[in-house]
Amino acid sequence: MRKYIYMDNAATTKVRKEVLDEMLPYFSDNYGNPSSIYELGSTSRVAVEKAREQVAKVLNAEKNEIFFTAGGSESDNWAIKGVALRNKEKGNHIITSKIEHHAVLHTCQYLEKHGFEVTYLDVDEYGLIDLEELKAAITDNTILITIMYANNEIGTIQPIEEIGKIAKENNIIFHTDAVQAIGSIKIDVKAMNIDLLSLSAHKIYGPKGVGALYIKKGLRLDNLIEGGAQERNRRAGTENVQGIVGLGKAIELAYENLDEKNEKIIYLRDRLMNKIEENLDYIRLNGHRTKRLPGNVNYSFEFIEGESILLSLDMEGIAASSGSACTSGSLDPSHVLLAIGLPHGIAHGSLRLSLGIYNTEEEVDYVVGKLVEIVDRLRNMSPLFNERKTGVK
Amino acid sequence: MRKYIYMDNAATTKVRKEVLDEMLPYFSDNYGNPSSIYELGSTSRVAVEKAREQVAKVLNAEKNEIFFTAGGSESDNWAIKGVALRNKEKGNHIITSKIEHHAVLHTCQYLEKHGFEVTYLDVDEYGLIDLEELKAAITDNTILITIMYANNEIGTIQPIEEIGKIAKENNIIFHTDAVQAIGSIKIDVKAMNIDLLSLSAHKIYGPKGVGALYIKKGLRLDNLIEGGAQERNRRAGTENVQGIVGLGKAIELAYENLDEKNEKIIYLRDRLMNKIEENLDYIRLNGHRTKRLPGNVNYSFEFIEGESILLSLDMEGIAASSGSACTSGSLDPSHVLLAIGLPHGIAHGSLRLSLGIYNTEEEVDYVVGKLVEIVDRLRNMSPLFNERKTGVK
Amino acid sequence: MMYSEKVMEHFKNPRNVGELEDASGVGQVGNAKCGDIMKMFLKIEDGIIEDVKFQTFGCGSAIASSSIATELIKGKTVDEAMSLTNRAVVEALDGLPPVKVHCSVLAEQAIKAALLDYSKKSGIKIEGLDDFDFEEDDHHGELENY
Amino acid sequence: MMYSEKVMEHFKNPRNVGELEDASGVGQVGNAKCGDIMKMFLKIEDGIIEDVKFQTFGCGSAIASSSIATELIKGKTVDEAMSLTNRAVVEALDGLPPVKVHCSVLAEQAIKAALLDYSKKSGIKIEGLDDFDFEEDDHHGELENY
Ligand SMILES: Cc1ncc(COP(=O)(O)O)c(C=O)c1O
């Protein structure tokens, strides 16, 4: 079979062999319900608690501050709705940013329909929020600040420690969606004054459909899923034991030799960026050049549209992603690209290549070669490019 | 190793080999995000849609009426909160029963704190609701009836078709928690006038952490998890592809040769019941003798306590469950056993043995033998039994 | 794949890409904001579309729709080109995903816009063009992000 | 397993199960509603607990707590038995899960109840018994169901 190059690690990742191996015994052998008192049940209980330790450790959290969920979206929904509903007597104001993931944005919009007020902070051309604006947005009614750790499209890393400080000084709960940051950035919830943190396994070579919410000790929020006494009465449902085991292993592995791995990925990323910039004109790097996730590359290519780039890459066996509307049949391109100030036309022509631990230098070089061909070919087909050349219009 | 006899299939089940085999390619090979347009993404999309068909088919539903969730608890929460919040202008009254699973009961209690009124219907000594009481409970404000298909502890099957008819006649939305019924009972959502139905994979030899909610076409309810456009904008989060594939396969297999399988399980169940009743005095069958799940056996043993029965069975390599409080450190025994009228003392001494497709006649006979020994031994230790014998007190 | 083989084939090898220096009529529809622009060049002689070229900024189905549309009208009469509907484009492509049907509408419109231009330049009246409505469709959904 | 090996060992092979026909004092605490009843039979001679038996209705830790408690007081003086705390029972069992600590309290109370009975019957006053409070603890959580 033709070689397949996967450069969409920000969308999801392959389950690592070590992770799958760790999970396998929990399907048909150690299948006990962790709530059961017999042997088979306690085997599952022990496995779940081990995973809880593994997650807690990398965050510098306590074991009982970690609650397992079905993924990043559930964690975000739980954190935001849970805090809002629990504190509605105290205040009804939430601060977030314009470039959050939809799991945060749509949750905020939902709350707006139910009597809450939300400030959506602007970001600059690199995708960074302004700390002064954040401070200015705080009112006596502010009950929650939710700002993502790193952006999924453009990779921009926010000044989380500073945000945590501001939240703490103002006695406001601080949630961060760290779904993209986890596994790439060292996170210390204590030092950074993070009260709530969302993460998901499938972005770090773990399985899909499992994640966690870190909830600082003592912080109360409404439950999202009521029912049995699982997760210390805070998140009901028979535990996804095999998934939780996978998350634990994946997060542990992610933080082994992190610096070394990041060094390699950053080397590949920079090589990819340099080669793209050397070989193509009329392009724009989206996101910040240094405050950027190790694996994230995002460019807009003028005069052409993102989906046609993706399809062309796919024909060459390359998997990538785009902030283009056409990917999903929406009229508007990604809210993130618009928020950093891209005109619609240019935002439509964007491409995200996200690198992971399995990518190689050879792949990077191959992708650049193909990408240059594709961009040239599509531009030659584009009326916009031809207008520019001939000076028409 | 010592032989292990698993008779707690109502708590959770082992993942069938055929199911795991179906899932395996979706961990590290076909790991694409179903929302991605490239080849690897559409492989996942196709797999998810196939599973949706498989689920729809057994329910006699349409494919686009099936929405995947993280399990039975999420489905219950979504259905109940979603309908309540969406219809709060229309009415604020919900009807349920006293023997629902906590995923339903606690959700109803949560809504009570937020301005809703809930009627908890009584059940008779067999665990059946009274249809006349149901009708009488309906008011102009009633927006939802949620009654479980079959009870997880005592196995009683409710008259779902009749309830559906009453709901329909009164133009009230009808949700049923079918987590225990699925895989044992033929369900036709159309014929039974079911508007919403919850199910979970891990009760039918599928993986933990994945389930579904059937939502009748045209029925609107609030989302529980906001975010990306997955599940047609109604349930956000990157799809648990491998889990969904497992659910699809598991449900398909569950309904293959259903009658034959049920015949075998009912034979085992009746043998187990007959032998227990022949060999032990001072016992009470909980639940209905015929309107009962094929695999469910539930007895109260007077004078002794459930956890000590479970521990003793575990020592003999037998996994079972109890409605006893002591299992979880609660003062009160199961709300289900109290609702069918058991005094606390007797409710504490209850035992559930739930049979599945892997149980054998040999196991049944072995379990009865051990159970008789255990009950005798514990009774001889019990002051209550000795009082009864000697007539003291 | 969300697209039919036919769409992919036309996306891979689009027919009649380019421009015509000596076009009798040129039409452009769509806008960059929405992510689709189609430009059609027609060379018409004696009521026959002798040659046709296109340029498209847009997604895969936009490119494929343009490509097949050029094939469908090349060598045909102006009247035949006028009667090309977006449905015919969709059918010729063995279908388009619902969210992409607007691309076929654009292709139909681009041809009509070019015919209008030809009509104006040549003074030859074309039946049915006056009441044609070049509005944008807007049956779009919500952007997925992940 | 939620229980220590010691608990399991005492659950499996409880010491001193049964009753004493000629008990000097009998005490029963707990009730069926809560799922735990312990009954202690003491045979006391010259201030020494010569024999002790128990009957328990309850969970594994209730049975193990009763069993170890009888071991801890057998052959001891009444004063020593009086000073047995639930903590000592928990420690002797190598720990109990938090939700099960009440079982050790019951064991302590059952002994004190038997000593009170003995005191009443024999007229021998025992230091510290008067102000002892036989209240039920209620640090219980929520019932899990699945
Ligand atoms: C009747 C019933 N409803 C709901 C649930 C919850 O399902 P899950 O554990 O998949 O969340 C269960 C089992 O746990 C159940 O038996």
Ligand SMILES: Cc1ncc(COP(=O)(O)O)c(C=O)c1O
């Ligand atoms: C920043 C961010 N937040 C939240 C999510 C949602 O996570 P999940 O797909 O696990 O629900 C994602 C990815 O999908 C993400 O990139």
